[in-house]
Structure formats: C-alpha cells, structure tokens
Amino acid sequence: MTFIVKTSNLWKSYGDKKALVGVSLHIPEGEIYGLLGPNGAGKTSIIGIISGILRFDKGNFSIAGKKHVSQIKNLVGLVPQDAQLYYDMTCLNHLIFFAKLQGFNKLAAKQESLRVLKLVDLFSEQNNKVGSLSHGMRRRLGFAQALIGSPKVLILDEPTNGLDPSIAKSIRLLILELKKSNTTIIFSSHNIYEVEEICDSIGILNKGKLIKEGLIKNLKKTNSVFVSVRGLKKEVIKRIKKKHYVKRLNEGLNSLEVEFKHGDFTNDLLKFLIDNSLVIDKFKKGESLEDIFLDIVGKK
Amino acid sequence: MNFQTSFNQSKIICFNELKQSFKNWKIIVALVIYLVIMFASLNLVDDLQETLGNVDFPGKRDNIDVYDNIRENFGSLSIIVPFSLALIILPFIVLFMNFDSISNERNSNRFRYLLMKTDLHNLLLGKFFTSIIILSISTIFFFLITDVHLHFYLGESFNFSSLFYPWLFLIFYGASLSAFFILTSSFFKSSFGALAGGLLGMFALMIFSSIPVVGYFGLFSYLKFAVYSSFGKALLSVVMFFVLSILYLFLAYLKIRRSDL
Ligand SMILES: Nc1ncnc2c1ncn2[C@@H]1O[C@H](COP(=O)(O)OP(=O)(O)O)[C@@H](O)[C@H]1O
Ligand SMILES: [Mg+2]
Numbered sequence: 429m430t431f432i433v434k435t436s437n438l439w440k441s442y443g444d445k446k447a448l449v450g451v452s453l454h455i456p457e458g459e460i461y462g463l464l465g466p467n468g469a470g471k472t473s474i475i476g477i478i479s480g481i482l483r484f485d486k487g488n489f490s491i492a493g494k495k496h497v498s499q500i501k502n503l504v505g506l507v508p509q510d511a512q513l514y515y516d517m518t519c520l521n522h523l524i525f526f527a528k529l530q531g532f533n534k535l536a537a538k539q540e541s542l543r544v545l546k547l548v549d550l551f552s553e554q555n556n557k558v559g560s561l562s563h564g565m566r567r568r569l570g571f572a573q574a575l576i577g578s579p580k581v582l583i584l585d586e587p588t589n590g591l592d593p594s595i596a597k598s599i600r601l602l603i604l605e606l607k608k609s610n611t612t613i614i615f616s617s618h619n620i621y622e623v624e625e626i627c628d629s630i631g632i633l634n635k636g637k638l639i640k641e642g643l644i645k646n647l648k649k650t651n652s653v654f655v656s657v658r659g660l661k662k663e664v665i666k667r668i669k670k671k672h673y674v675k676r677l678n679e680g681l682n683s684l685e686v687e688f689k690h691g692d693f694t695n696d697l698l699k700f701l702i703d704n705s706l707v708i709d710k711f712k713k714g715e716s717l718e719d720i721f722l723d724i725v726g727k728k
Numbered sequence: 729m730n731f732q733t734s735f736n737q738s739k740i741i742c743f744n745e746l747k748q749s750f751k752n753w754k755i756i757v758a759l760v761i762y763l764v765i766m767f768a769s770l771n772l773v774d775d776l777q778e779t780l781g782n783v784d785f786p787g788k789r790d791n792i793d794v795y796d797n798i799r800e801n802f803g804s805l806s807i808i809v810p811f812s813l814a815l816i817i818l819p820f821i822v823l824f825m826n827f828d829s830i831s832n833e834r835n836s837n838r839f840r841y842l843l844m845k846t847d848l849h850n851l852l853l854g855k856f857f858t859s860i861i862i863l864s865i866s867t868i869f870f871f872l873i874t875d876v877h878l879h880f881y882l883g884e885s886f887n888f889s890s891l892f893y894p895w896l897f898l899i900f901y902g903a904s905l906s907a908f909f910i911l912t913s914s915f916f917k918s919s920f921g922a923l924a925g926g927l928l929g930m931f932a933l934m935i936f937s938s939i940p941v942v943g944y945f946g947l948f949s950y951l952k953f954a955v956y957s958s959f960g961k962a963l964l965s966v967v968m969f970f971v972l973s974i975l976y977l978f979l980a981y982l983k984i985r986r987s988d989l
Contacts, residue, residue, distance in 0.1 A: 442988055481843045482988060506844050511837035514744075516751050528740045529845040531733065573841065 432457040432612050433478060433581060438487035440473050440636075447473040449636040450487070455581075455614060455629070460607055462627030462644075463616040464721065469633040471616040472509055475585050478614075479506045492580055505574030507567075509585040509616075515559035519550060519569055522558055527576050544572040548602060564595035568602065575606075582606065583614045588622060600626050620721045632721060644717070652687040652714030653694045657706050660684065664704050668697070687714075737846045741854025742861070749825075749862060758824040759866050765817055766870045769810045770877050810874055811894045814867070815951055818902050822859065823926045826909040829855050830984065831922040839989055848984055852910060852977055859906035864899045871895055897954055897962065900969035904947055907976035908933070914980045914987075947972060 433455035440448040448470045455461045463471050476482030478489055480497040491500050514522055523541035532540055545551045548568040553561065558569065567587055574582055584603070588596035604626055607613055617623050623630060624644060631641040640647060660679070668686065669677055673693040678685040686697060694713055701708060749755045833839040842851055871891045878884045912929040916922040936946035943949040950965035 476840070476989065479840075479844060481840055483986075501844060504844070506840065508837050508840035511841055513838070513841075514748065516748075525740070525744050526841070526845055529737055529842075531736075574844075 430457050431455055433461075433489070433491050433614070435474070435478065435489035436487055438474065438477060438484055438489060440470075440477065440482070440484045447636050448477075448484070451633070451636070451638050452487075453631055453638065454641065455612065457612055458607075458610050459628040460603065460613045460615055460626055462623035462630040463614060463633060464618070464620060464623045464630055465616075465633035466618050468635075469618075470636040471618075471633060472585055473636075474633070475506070475583055475614070475616060479504050479583055481506075502577070503580045505576070505579035505582045507570045507574045507582075507584045507587055509589070511570060513558045513566065513569060513573075515557065517558055518555050519545065519558060519561070519572075520554040522569065523572055523576065526573050530577050532577075540576055541572075544575045547575055547606070548572045562595075564591055564598065567591065567599060571602065571606075578609075579611070581612045581614065585616050586618070587615065588617065588619075596622070620718055624717065630717075647717050652685060653697060653711055654683065654685045654714070655697070655701065655711040656683045656709040657701055658682055658709065659706055664701075664706070668700065671696075671700075682709075734847070734850055737850040738853040738857065741842075741846065741851055742857045745855055745858035746861060749858065755825050755862070758821045759862070761824075762814075762817065762821045762866060763870060766810050766814060767873070769813045770874060773809045773874075773878070774881060807871065807874065807890065807894055810870070811898070811954075814898055815901065815954060818863075818898065819905055819930055822863070822902055822905040823909055823923075823930060825862070826855075826859055826906050826913065827926040828913055828919040828922045829910055830913040830980070831916045831919060834989060835917055835919070843989075849981055852981055852984075855910060856903070856907055856973070856977060860899060860903045863902040863906075864895070867898050867902075868895055893959075893962070897966055900966045900973075901947070901951075901954075904969040904973040904976065907973040907980070908947065911976045911980040911983070914983045944968075945972070945975075 431454045433453065435451060435453045438448050438451045439446075451470070451474060453474070463474065465471050473482065477484045478491065478500075480500045488495065491503050494500055494503060514525075517525070520538070520541055523544060524537045527537035527540045528534070542551070542554070545554055548571050550565060550568055550572060553565060558566065561569065571582075571584070571587070574584075587603070588599050591599065600622060603613060603615060615623070615627060627644055629642065630644050630647065632639040660682070665677065665679055665684070668674060668684075671693075673688050673691070673696065674686055675689045676687040692713070694711070698708060698711065828835075833842065868891070871894065872888075875886055875888060875891060879886055908929065909926050912926045913922045916925050933946040934948055937943045937948035947969070950968055953961045953965045
C-alpha cells in the first residue's frame with residue numbers, strides 16, 4: 429500500500445490551546461480516508477495544515493512526496509468547513525473565477541468549469557445564482573470548485589454536516605462516485621456511521637491525538653472475547669480450538685482469550701464452557717470501532 | 729511563483745472584487761455619500777468665489793505666496809474647496825468601503841478557498857488595486873463635473889490640466905487609507921470589530937500626526953502640504969502616501985500570515 433499523504437508528529441497550538449499533539453497520519457492512495465473525531469478533536473486543524481493554509485509548530489508532512497506549499501496546493505482540492513461562496517455570482521462564473529486564479533485561460537476556464545459542474549451534477553444550474561441554490565447544491569458547488577484542475581487529493585471537511593439525512597446520503601454517494609476517478613479523498617466527520625459506510629481507511633482523532641488508524645475492515649472486528657474461567661482442562665481447550673468460528677486462542681492461567689474468524693460467537697463459547705461445567709467469573713468482549721468511538725465521545 | 733502569474737492572479741482578484749463591489753450596498757452607499765457631499769460643496773465654491781472677488785479681507789495681501797502656491801498647484805481657487813472637503817471625508821468613505829475587506833473573507837471562511845488558489849500577497853494587492861480604481865474613477869468623475877459646473881455657472885474657462893494634481897493626490901491619499909484599513913481589518917474576525925478597529929485606528933493616526941517625528945508614519949501629517957505648500961513638497965507627500973501604502977500592506981501581510989485564519 430502506498431501512502432499519498434503522510435504526516436509525522438504534527439503539533440499545532442492556538443495560543444495556549446493545544447489543538448494537535450503529535451499526529452502521524454498515513455493516508456493510502458486512491459482510497460477514501462475518514463478523519464473521525466468529536467468536535468474540537470483537531471480535524472479542521474489537520475486539514476488546514478495538509479492543505480498548506482495553516483501554520484503548524486512542529487513535525488512535517490508530505491503529499492505525493494512533495495513538501496513545499498506551492499507544490500502542494502496544486503495537488504490538493506479543499507472544501508473547507510462551513511465556507512460561504514459568492515452568493516450573487518452564477519455557478520458558472522463562480523467556478524470560472526477560481527479556475528482562472530488557478531491559471532486556466534479564459535476558454536479553458538469555462539471548459540473546466542463545465543466539466544466539474546457535470547461531475548457534481550449541477551450542469552443544469554450553471555446560470556443560476558449561488559444564493560438561489562439549496563444547501564445541498566451549494567455543498568456540491570463547493571466540491572466542484574475543489575475539483576478544478578483534477579487534484580490528486582480531495583479534502584472534505586465535514587461535508588455532510590448540517591444537511592438533511594437524505595441530502596447527506598446523496599453527498600456520500602457523490603463521494604463514492606468521485607473515488608472512481610482514482611482520487612484520494614479525505615473525509616472528516618464526527619459521525620461514525622457515515623464514516624463506516626463510505627471509508628476504506630480511518631483515523632480516529634480525539635483531543636488532538638490520533639487514537640487509532642488503519643483499514644476499517646481490520647479495526648472493525650468485534651470478534652474477540654476474554655473469559656476468566658477456573659479449572660480449564662487441556663482437553664476442553666483442544667475442543668474449543670477445533671470450533672469452526674475460532675481463529676486464535678490464547679490461554680492464561682485461569683483465563684482464555686478467543687479471537688473469532690468473523691462475527692461475534694461469545695454466546696456459543698460461553699454456552700460451551702458452561703456445558704462443560706466450568707465456572708465463569710467474568711468475560712469481556714473485544715471492542716468494536718463503534719465501541720471505541722462512542723467511548724471516546726462519551727455517549728456510551 | 730513568478731512575477732507574471734502573481735500579476736495575473738492579482739488582476740483576476742481585482743476584477744472579481746470590482747464586480748462584487750458594484751453589487752455591494754456598502755460601497756454604493758459610501759460612493760453616493762462621497763459624491764453628494766462633494767457636489768454640495770460646489771455651492772460653497774460659488775459663494776467663496778464671490779466673497780473672494782468682492783471683499784478685500786484682511787490678510788489677503790500677507791498671504792500672497794500661499795495664493796501663488798494654490799494657483800500653481802490647482803490652476804484656480806475653485807477646485808480647492810471640494811478638494812479640501814474630500815481630504816476630510818475620504819477617510820470615512822474609505823473606511824466604510826474597506827473596513828471588513830479581510831475580516832469578511834475570514835468570517836465567511838472564503839479565505840480558505842482563495843488561499844488554496846492564490847497567495848496572500850496577490851489577494852491583498854488585488855483588493856488594494858480595487859479600491860484605487862473605484863476611488864480614482866469616482867474622483868475624476870467628480871472633478872470633471874466640477875469643471876463643467878464652474879464653466880457654466882461662474883464662467884471660468886475649462887482647465888482640465890489643473891485637475892491632475894488634486895486627482896493624483898486624492899488617489900494616493902485614498903489608496904494609503906485603503907491599505908491602512910486593510911491592515912486594521914486583518915486584526916478582526918467580526919465585521920463590527922473591524923469597523924470599530926478601523927475607526928480607532930483612524931483616530932490613532934490623527935493623534936499620531938501631531939506628535940513630531942512619529943507623525944511621519946501617519947497619513948495626516950502630509951495633508952498640510954496638499955494645499956498650501958509648493959508643488960515639490962506636495963509631490964513628495966504623494967510619494968510618501970505610496971510608501972506608507974506599501975508599509976501598511978506589508979504589515980497586513982505579516983499579520984495575516986502569523987494568524988490562524
Ligand atoms: N482559530 C482558532 N483559535 C483558537 N482556537 C482554535 C482555533 N481553531 C480551532 N481552535 C481550537 O482547537 C481545537 C481543535 O479545533 P478543530 O481543529 O477546529 O477541531 P474539529 O475540526 O475537529 O472540530 C479546538 O479545541 C478549538 O477550540
Ligand atoms: Mg472542524
């Protein structure tokens with residue numbers, strides 16, 4: 429796996445307030461990466477830094493091997509959080525303005541603008557004023573603006589925040605659609621469920637620290653259980669090992685930890701132990717992504 | 729980032745700002761007030777002309793070199809009243825036009841969009857040029873009307889060349905004010921704060937001007953040269969306005985670079 433965005437040990441503070449305390453991200457190329465964290469976790473800060481528009485105190489980062497801000501800006505398209513557009517411009521003129529800034533000449537700027545309008549499904553709105561668009565459409569226009577010049581990395585800061593569920597859903601579908609063109613997408617959110625829905629990899633951020641990072645399918649496994657049990661015999665352990673759902677088994681003195689192949693077979697395992705007249709003192713299931721996250725945000 | 733791209737980006741920002749300005753009620757209101765006051769001053773000119781023509785008031789002879797200077801700089805006395813008035817109201821007009829030029833971009837988060845596509849200095853220059861263009865157009869417009877007015881009501885001859893100096897002076901004066909308010913705006917996030925900050929800054933400049941040496945970093949010290957001094961000194965003020973504009977813009981640049989959007 430090649431990482432297109434790498435940060436190492438990034439620190440950032442606002443005055444006395446520490447916003448990032450040594451964050452090292454590894455964002456795989458061509459995937460959707462979810463930056464998950466509650467409000468104030470530091471998502472916007474890290475996004476500002478890797479887009480090259482926010483200063484930081486310590487550490488470094490690179491995008492596609494480039495480290496210099498002027499090179500980075502051409503590789504990245506950013507949709508900032510809650511950013512307003514020029515409401516009294518038409519969608520097309522709005523995009524043309526940004527395309528020209530990016531160095532497109534007059535004709536090319538128009539072509540490029542029309543291309544990105546098609547990508548976000550706003551082609552028919554091209555001559556309407558930005559102010560007359562719905563919230564969802566404005567969000568899409570923000571995407572279009574970031575897609576000018578086909579950046580390698582598209583960074584979306586809480587793009588579904590504050591939208592109706594159905595519109596948020598359509599934005600997520602759009603993101604999946606954009607992934608097909610082999611763009612790496614960084615998607616920040618405080619909603620675990622939408623991150624699980626569309627992301628391939630994930631970094632969980634809390635209070636400026638990266639708590640966990642990796643492929644969702646690896647982090648997601650709920651499938652382990654730790655059981656304190658007295659009087660375990662070699663024989664029983666052998667039989668547990670043969671069960672179809674067991675992937676790995678670690679035995680302690682008066683305990684065992686079982687990792688399941690897939691899914692959660694805690695009940696089957698406990699039943700088996702009880703059937704073998706063993707006394708279970710306690711057991712604790714391995715954590716799921718959801719557990720980890722809800723635990724962090726304290727909603728459990 | 730070479731000079732050509734930088735220039736192009738400033739130009740694009742400037743065109744966009746101009747387009748936005750003509751839809752912006754604040755700027756329209758400011759310009760209307762500016763022009764209305766200036767036109768109103770024409771009546772004053774009419775009166776003044778009569779007074780100066782009829783009465784030989786005390787001191788007129790003593791100040792003969794002042795009159796010479798005025799004649800040298802302005803061609804005639806007629807432009808001087810609206811010109812002096814403009815010197816006084818321009819700070820307020822420019823403040824009203826520019827007070828939230830930076831804070832607004834920040835507040836709306838649009839700064840992030842813009843900074844992704846261009847560098848900060850192009851953005852500042854673009855905004856700066858926009859206000860120069862708006863001020864120079866409206867000021868020349870006013871002076872032309874004035875000349876026509878004087879021609880038809882007071883029977884003076886057209887004297888377009890005499891308009892050049894007051895026009896140039898006002899533009900550079902207005903430009904340095906714009907740069908100054910871009911600077912004050914960069915310290916604030918809310919529009920209200922920026923307006924209050926701009927006003928405070930303006931008063932600070934005024935107080936500054938009366939302090940010896942330090943006064944030269946303010947704008948208003950140069951105003952006294954505008955009317956009464958020789959052409960050379962008046963031109964020096966224009967140069968100083970230019971230098972101060974650059975200074976203020978540079979400080980604004982540093983301030984924004986150092987802050988966290
Ligand atoms: N401009 C700023 N000035 C001061 N503190 C800030 C600023 N921006 C963010 N913070 C603080 O830094 C922390 C991280 O913020 P942020 O990166 O916006 O988190 P998130 O996007 O995850 O909500 C928060 O505690 C926030 O209050
Ligand atoms: Mg945020």
